Amino acid sequence: MSSLVRIALDVMGGDHGPEVVIPGAEIALTRHPDIRYLLFGDKARIEPLLASRPKLAAASEVFHTDVVVQMDDKPSQALRRGRRVSSMWKAIDAVHTHHADCAVSAGNTGALMAMAKVNLKTMAGIGRPAIACLWPTMRGESVVLDVGASIGATAQHLVDxxxxxxxxxxxxxDIDRPSVGLLNVGVEEIKGVEEVKEAGAALREANHPGLNYHGFVEGDDIGRGVVDVVVTEGFAGNIALKTAEGTAKQFAEYLRNAINRSFLSKIGYVLARSAFRALREKLDPRKSNGGVFLGLNGVVIKSHGGTDAEGFASAVDIGYDMVRYELLSRIEKNLDSRPSVAGTPTVPPAAALPTDALQVQS
Structure with a gap:
């Protein structure tokens, strides 16, 4: 691999476009000076932002595009209107043509997944890609997937x-054999739908060299950090993700109201300011911003659409790490020895649905 990490950015994606993407790219560049950017979007909006950032400008090449995928576009609409011409497509295509090692976008998730799958295709034997995110836990962080790429999963898909x-x-x-758990309605082997039980049996019997199968985990185990990797299908995963995000906001609002309730509580806040600051940093969603599309022949990172510059920089950081530490080759090596589930198709039935039917995170 080159000594440089080339990252293609969909500069027009997200709620704020270049006004967040360009400052975010600058922040990430300070942390990783070996990044080189390919910026896809409206030159008239990008170049003035680069003019005040000479180091970023020197590490970037701008490619003008007129078409922007809107946040409310259906995936099929985005494919028809933006295929081969939009900033989102061109960022992904730079990975396909090996001009970039990774693509990062804060744009429409459904459109990004559809374009990535059409352009990059899935790895051999993988029916559908999944979105993996980093989830803050009491032990640190866990990888959770799928958090919204598609609905439903066969046992083989869960194993993959x-x-x-x-x-x-x-x-x-940096763990040789990360612990893996299947999200279920209970930890007992007799509980859950057949697909989850079959996947659990296959993982248990396989004793895969690349992972340590823990067994079933429940919803409250995610935040406790019981395992390094939590696996579920996209419908349940997306609900879990949005519930956790909503609970964090609810807790922060409760805490704010309690602090402002009386003069004594405000004094207590001042005395415990360092503890509250540590809590705020722990719950900061920007630090774990960036969903990784797994199962594609290329690295694609999805940033939250409403993030700020620091959050977008975190998404770029994740993309950098996935390239620098060779995610694709590691997945391919693991897939070579993956267990097979007898009698189950590799591609789940839901994969035959139109692209617009796939439910994805916003």
């Missing part, structure tokens, strides 16, 4: 996600 998630965890946490 376990193998891919473990490969990502090895990079992020």
């Amino acid at each position: 996600m376990a193998v891919m998630g473990a490969a990502m965890a090895r990079i992020v946490f």
Whole structure:
């Protein structure tokens, strides 16, 4: 691999476009001076922002595009209107043509997944890609997938996600055999739908060299950090993600109201300011911003659409790490020895649905 990490940015993606992407790229460049950017978007908006950032400008090349995928576009609409011409497509295509090592976008998740799958294709034997995110826990962080790429999963799909998630965890946490758990309604082997029980049996019997299968985990185990990797299908994963985000906001609002309730509580806040600051940093969603699309022939990172510059920089950081520590080759190596589930198709039935039917995180 080159000594440089080339990252293609969909500069027009997200709620704020270049006004967040360009400052975020600058922040990431200060942390990783060996990044070189390919910036896709409206030159008239990008170049004035680069003019005040000479170091970023020197590390970037701008490619003008007129078409922007809107945040409310359906995936099929985005493909029809933006294929081959939009900033999102061109960023992904730079990975496909090997001009970039990674693509990062804060744009429409459904469109990004659809374009990435059409352009990059899935790895051999992988029916559908999954979105993996870093989840803050009491022990640090865990990898959780799928958090919204598609609905439903066969046992084989769950096994494949376990193998891919473990490969990502090895990079992020520097663990030889990350612990993996299947999200279920209970930890007992008799509980859950058949697909989850079959996947659990296959992982247990396989004793895969790239992961340590823990067994079933429940929803409250995610935040406790019981395992390094939590595997579930996209419908449940997306609900879990949004519930956790909402609970964090609810807790922060409760805390704010309690602090402002009386003069004594305000004094207590001043005395415990360092503790509250540590709590705020722990719950800061920007630090774990960036969903990794696993199962594609290329590295694609999805940033939250409403993030700020620091949050977008975190998404770029994740993309950098996935490239620098060779995510794709690690996944391919793990897939070579993945267990097979007898009698189950590799591609889940839901994969036959139109692209617009796939439910993805916003």
